[in-house]
Amino acid sequence: MSDQPILEAKELTKAFGGILALNRVNFHVNEGEVLGIIGPNGSGKTTIVNCITGFIKPTSGKVFFRGKNITGKAAHRIADMGVTRTFQIMRPYYSLPAYKNLVIPLFSPRSKRTGGWRGGGKLGDRNTVGIDILEEIGFERDSRVPYKMAATLPTGYLKRLELARCLALKPEIILCDEVFSGLSMSEIASMVPLIERLQMDGITLIMIEHRLRELFRVADRIMVMNFGEKLTEGTSEEVMADSRVKEAYFGSEEIEEVMTYA
Amino acid sequence: MDTQQQRKERLDRGIKVRTDGLYALMGWQELGYLTLPRLILIVGMLALPLLMPGMYWQRVITIVCIYALLALSFDFLAHFVGLVSLGGAFFIGVGGYFSAIFNASFGIPPLFSIPMATVSGAIVCTLLLIPCLPLRGVYFAIVTLMYPLALARVIEATDILGGTDGIMGIDSFSNSWVEQYVAIVLVLLFLFGLRRLVNTDIGLVVRAVKDNDQAVRASGMSVNFYKAGAVFIASGIGCLGGACLVHIYMWAGISLFALDFSILPIAATVIGGSGTLVGPVLGCLILVPISELLRDFGTLRIVFYAILLVCFVVFRSEGLMVYGERKYHQFERWVKV
Ligand SMILES: Nc1ncnc2c1ncn2[C@@H]1O[C@H](COP(=O)(O)OP(=O)(O)OP(=O)(O)O)[C@@H](O)[C@H]1O
Ligand SMILES: [Mg+2]
Numbered sequence: 001m002s003d004q005p006i007l008e009a010k011e012l013t014k015a016f017g018g019i020l021a022l023n024r025v026n027f028h029v030n031e032g033e034v035l036g037i038i039g040p041n042g043s044g045k046t047t048i049v050n051c052i053t054g055f056i057k058p059t060s061g062k063v064f065f066r067g068k069n070i071t072g073k074a075a076h077r078i079a080d081m082g083v084t085r086t087f088q089i090m091r092p093y094y095s096l097p098a099y100k101n102l103v104i105p106l107f108s109p110r111s112k113r114t115g116g117w118r119g120g121g122k123l124g125d126r127n128t129v130g131i132d133i134l135e136e137i138g139f140e141r142d143s144r145v146p147y148k149m150a151a152t153l154p155t156g157y158l159k160r161l162e163l164a165r166c167l168a169l170k171p172e173i174i175l176c177d178e179v180f181s182g183l184s185m186s187e188i189a190s191m192v193p194l195i196e197r198l199q200m201d202g203i204t205l206i207m208i209e210h211r212l213r214e215l216f217r218v219a220d221r222i223m224v225m226n227f228g229e230k231l232t233e234g235t236s237e238e239v240m241a242d243s244r245v246k247e248a249y250f251g252s253e254e255i256e257e258v259m260t261y262a
Numbered sequence: 263m264d265t266q267q268q269r270k271e272r273l274d275r276g277i278k279v280r281t282d283g284l285y286a287l288m289g290w291q292e293l294g295y296l297t298l299p300r301l302i303l304i305v306g307m308l309a310l311p312l313l314m315p316g317m318y319w320q321r322v323i324t325i326v327c328i329y330a331l332l333a334l335s336f337d338f339l340a341h342f343v344g345l346v347s348l349g350g351a352f353f354i355g356v357g358g359y360f361s362a363i364f365n366a367s368f369g370i371p372p373l374f375s376i377p378m379a380t381v382s383g384a385i386v387c388t389l390l391l392i393p394c395l396p397l398r399g400v401y402f403a404i405v406t407l408m409y410p411l412a413l414a415r416v417i418e419a420t421d422i423l424g425g426t427d428g429i430m431g432i433d434s435f436s437n438s439w440v441e442q443y444v445a446i447v448l449v450l451l452f453l454f455g456l457r458r459l460v461n462t463d464i465g466l467v468v469r470a471v472k473d474n475d476q477a478v479r480a481s482g483m484s485v486n487f488y489k490a491g492a493v494f495i496a497s498g499i500g501c502l503g504g505a506c507l508v509h510i511y512m513w514a515g516i517s518l519f520a521l522d523f524s525i526l527p528i529a530a531t532v533i534g535g536s537g538t539l540v541g542p543v544l545g546c547l548i549l550v551p552i553s554e555l556l557r558d559f560g561t562l563r564i565v566f567y568a569i570l571l572v573c574f575v576v577f578r579s580e581g582l583m584v585y586g587e588r589k590y591h592q593f594e595r596w597v598k599v
Contacts (some may be wrong), residue, residue, distance in 0.1 A: 170456055
């Protein structure tokens with residue numbers, strides 16, 4: 001039982017008209033693990049997230065969550081099982097204050113069952129629980145930030161809000177689509193401990209990133225995508241040593257540069 | 263006084279009481295400030311039948327209320343759920359025929375036939391509209407427009423439900439006062455009910471479905487479930503209007519599917535201010551009597567009607583209520599310097 005991966009994709013394929021965004025991709029994540037997915041732009045990373053979470057249907061292939069086939073299920077049913085995602089292009093409710101943004105996911109059946117991130121099976125007042133989650137995710141409680149309109153929040157907070165929406169469901173696994181991109185060095189530095197804390201809380205993470213240096217700090221294992229295919233997989237050292245990875249990213253330039261500038 | 267200079271001062275009167283549901287009422291004045299508009303609306307609506315010069319105009323008030331229900335239903339769906347519905351005629355027709363059948367064929371008195379028609383009409387309308395829920399914008403609108411046209415032709419061609427003669431012998435309300443006050447109370451009830459609903463947590467989710475359905479799906483909630491729920495409420499309100507209407511006219515026929523029921527509520531919403539819920543009611547109070555006054559001009563009244571609408575869209579596109587609310591909250595006064 002324990003050696004069964006929490007999430008597994010088998011021969012995952014997605015064709016958009018003529019182009020193969022995903023071509024027979026196989027991978028798995030173990031419970032409590034942080035899997036990093038890297039790859040050049042357009043290599044199919046977001047498509048993986050969309051296929052797993054039910055936002056698009058894969059052309060062929062299967063997705064298993066705890067051994068259960070979830071391929072082609074409706075997005076809200078997959079989220080209801082605890083498989084949650086963030087959006088690369090953030091999707092907050094712009095016209096609502098930050099804490100009200102969480103009232104909506106806290107209204108979901110899953111939140112009612114679980115009580116939200118820290119809720120022990122019982123959901124308290126949604127506004128309060130929302131503010132609690134925001135505080136844990138880095139919104140200073142005593143400041144006015146949790147009460148500000150989402151439209152006025154800087155990118156750093158919006159990325160946290162994306163994570164907070166997942167946490168409101170008490171997720172088993174979060175698929176993070178580039179939560180570091182668009183952030184300053186110092187903002188990323190404050191996000192990294194947050195990710196580590198999520199992992200300590202037993203949440204499995206799949207992290208898609210272009211910021212390799214920071215990703216390598218938190219990820220247990222890295223999978224590299226290129227042109228919709230899985231190029232290789234392994235620890236960060238193994239992956240970086242692979243000449244194919246260097247080539248995919250930069251022709252044949254030094255990968256160190258990616259780590260500095262990406 | 264002559265020597266004193268005056269200056270125009272602009273105050274944001276409501277800032278304290280408006281802060282996101284946290285009411286900091288400092289005294290009677292602010293309590294009054296909050297309740298006065300509601301009071302004026304309620305008392306004004308209830309007083310309307312007493313102010314009317316005769317039976318004819320009292321009947322107009324009832325019709326205003328039927329249209330107001332439709333306008334409420336339209337504004338709720340369009341502004342809070344993001345479904346633009348031209349289904350006024352659809353709802354009126356379905357609700358009307360249901361109540362007519364319940365009353366004329368089964369002898370159920372209006373007191374029961376109207377609520378029964380409301381619920382069964384809402385179920386039928388929702389079931390027929392569920393396949394269209396994923397459609398957005400104009401496509402949903404077109405489908406809601408096609409149903410009443412199709413149903414009217416079906417009744418005409420197959421001669422069911424009384425065919426072109428319609429269903430006669432429907433009970434009326436016990437007297438015209440009951441008729442008017444039932445209609446007025448229903449409008450007030452659904453006006454305040456909907457206003458409350460959109461501000462609850464479930465209303466927040468419904469509004470989120472409009473703004474950001476992907477995020478709602480990612481939160482483990484079915485977008486179509488909430489849309490269907492909203493359509494159920496909106497079509498129920500419309501069917502209720504239709505059910506009342508057949509007992510007012512004591513007749514149900516294919517004219518219940520007339521396009522006026524779809525178009526006028528939208529015009530009223532534009533004039534009154536969309537998204538305010540009160541605005542559409544106000545719009546009906548203006549538009550329906552005007553169209554009655556213009557009845558002598560026959561079809562020419564459509565022209566007046568169109569000109570009025572165009573003027574509103576061009577010059578005051580935000581609508582009366584939005585304008586009024588802003589002026590109420592933010593008023594200007596002369597102060598001595
Ligand atoms: N809805 C869609 N319709 C058509 N083609 C699409 C669609 N979504 C993605 N694609 C294509 O699929 C390929 C993979 O896209 P995807 O968004 O998964 O890349 P990515 O790895 O997430 O890139 P990035 O790093 O820029 O986010 C691209 O060629 C893209 O143009
Ligand atoms: Mg992407």
